[in-house]
Amino acid sequence: MSKLPIRVLVVDDSVVIRKLLGDLFAQDPAIEVAGFAADGRSALAKVAARQPDLVTLDIEMPEMDGLATLAELRRSYPRLPVIMFSTLTERGASATLEALALGATDYATKPSNTGSASLAAEAIRLDLIPKIKALCAETPHPAPVAAPSKARWPGSHRIDIVAIGSSTGGPNALMSVIPNLPPDFPVPVVITQHMPPIFTSSLAQMLGKRSVLVVEEAREGASLAPGHVWVAPGDFHMTITGGSPRLSLSQGPPENSCRPAVDVMFRSVAAVYQSRVLAVVLTGMGADGTAGARCIRSAGGEVIVQDQSTSVVWGMPGSIHANGLANAVYPLPDLAPEITRRVMASRIASSLRAARA
Numbered sequence: 118m119s120k121l122p123i124r125v126l127v128v129d130d131s132v133v134i135r136k137l138l139g140d141l142f143a144q145d146p147a148i149e150v151a152g153f154a155a156d157g158r159s160a161l162a163k164v165a166a167r168q169p170d171l172v173t174l175d176i177e178m179p180e181m182d183g184l185a186t187l188a189e190l191r192r193s194y195p196r197l198p199v200i201m202f203s204t205l206t207e208r209g210a211s212a213t214l215e216a217l218a219l220g221a222t223d224y225a226t227k228p229s230n231t232g233s234a235s236l237a238a239e240a241i242r243l244d245l246i247p248k249i250k251a252l253c254a255e256t257p258h259p260a261p262v263a264a265p266s267k268a269r270w271p272g273s274h275r276i277d278i279v280a281i282g283s284s285t286g287g288p289n290a291l292m293s294v295i296p297n298l299p300p301d302f303p304v305p306v307v308i309t310q311h312m313p314p315i316f317t318s319s320l321a322q323m324l325g326k327r328s329v330l331v332v333e334e335a336r337e338g339a340s341l342a343p344g345h346v347w348v349a350p351g352d353f354h355m356t357i358t359g360g361s362p363r364l365s366l367s368q369g370p371p372e373n374s375c376r377p378a379v380d381v382m383f384r385s386v387a388a389v390y391q392s393r394v395l396a397v398v399l400t401g402m403g404a405d406g407t408a409g410a411r412c413i414r415s416a417g418g419e420v421i422v423q424d425q426s427t428s429v430v431w432g433m434p435g436s437i438h439a440n441g442l443a444n445a446v447y448p449l450p451d452l453a454p455e456i457t458r459r460v461m462a463s464r465i466a467s468s469l470r471a472a473r474a
Contacts, residue, residue, distance in 0.1 A: 123253045124151035126169035128160040128186070129202065130178040134227070137234075138173065141242055147250060157181030161189055164197070170253050171198040173245070174221070176212045184216055191220040198222045198252040200245065210319040217288045218323075222429060223248050226313055251285065251402045251430050274417055275467035276460045277393040278304055278341070278357075280386045282379030282409075284311040284401025286429025288320055290449055291399065295346060296327040297453035304460055305341040306330070307355065307364075309382045311375050311401065314351035321348040339364045349377035356385035373405040379433070383409020392417030395459055397452065398443075399423045401433035410442040419444045419459065423452060 125148055127138045135153050142148040151169035154160035156178050164172065172190070176183035187199060201216045201224040203209040213224045225245040228237040283290055287310045295306070312320060318334045324346065325332035332346040333339075335355050339347065341362045349355035353366040354377050365385075372378035379398070383406060386394050396413045398406045400423055410420045420442055422434035427449040437443050447455050 122149040129175040157186030283399035286400035359389035379406035380409040394418030400428035404436040
């Protein structure tokens with residue numbers, strides 16, 4: 118990856134946005150503007166000429182839009198980090214998820230009309246700049262992939278729920294996991310992906326179209342059913358309440374600067390399901406999920422994480438691994454089979470134990 122300063126090419130047809138981003142980056146000594154482009158064709162030429170470390174890419178542009186530009190970029194520069202910069206609308210959310218499927222690394226949202234240029238700039242600074250730094254950070258040698266934990270294999274506890282947490286790079290990782298779960302998957306799946314409102318609805322729809330399982334954005338009071346996947350809505354924490362487990366949504370304080378937060382969901386599944394939890398932590402920036410994973414392990418549940426080599430950012434799974442909370446570490450293509458295997462094996466073992474009792 119690049120060394121500081123990080124050279125960013127800004128691609129946007131809006132003069133206002135180009136100036137706003139240029140001014141913001143100029144205030145940060147870790148970032149340098151490699152150039153500006155107002156459309157896709159100009160962007161492709163400037164990537165070749167300036168060799169930036171990262172590109173911010175608008176979606177709606179004349180002549181050659183962001184999706185077409187991204188497709189061309191990926192042919193010649195498959196590893197160049199690209200952050201889509203889109204509007205917080207249903208159309209923007211759908212296009213952003215399409216861009217992620219085409220190979221965009223991450224996304225940031227343009228602020229809605231705040232009535233204040235300073236507030237808009239601050240919102241962008243808090244959302245976009247940490248992502249630029251995370252995607253262009255020097256990373257250590259990838260940690261080795263761990264073998265499955267043998268202490269509890271094929272499982273001394275029945276698994277009754279799968280809880281998944283993800284952030285940066287998560288939508289694409291989820292597209293690799295959820296559509297590859299089988300139609301007879303016997304437990305509910307709950308997902309907290311760091312995303313704003315509207316985007317989570319689009320994510321649930323896209324996952325649902327590609328999956329044999331039913332995927333929905335979570336709603337208050339919904340009952341958890343086997344083979345049903347629930348995605349936490351943007352700006353709401355999602356928790357599970359029991360005896361007869363149901364979903365609950367709240368707008369309590371953000372945790373780890375996130376709402377929804379993985380820690381909130383993990384704590385609730387540990388409280389309701391105790392040892393009967395399989396938690397999965399996918400690619401993501403930061404450490405959200407670590408405290409919740411500790412609760413799950415303390416209750417006797419299992420935690421597996423995505424490995425460093427297949428993660429866009431190994432922040433969340435890496436934190437869990439570094440804290441000794443991961444039962445095992447797997448590359449992304451192995452996660453859906455491993456989730457299925459652990460769930461099925463635990464339930465077969467539980468049935469055999471019950472039959473012998």
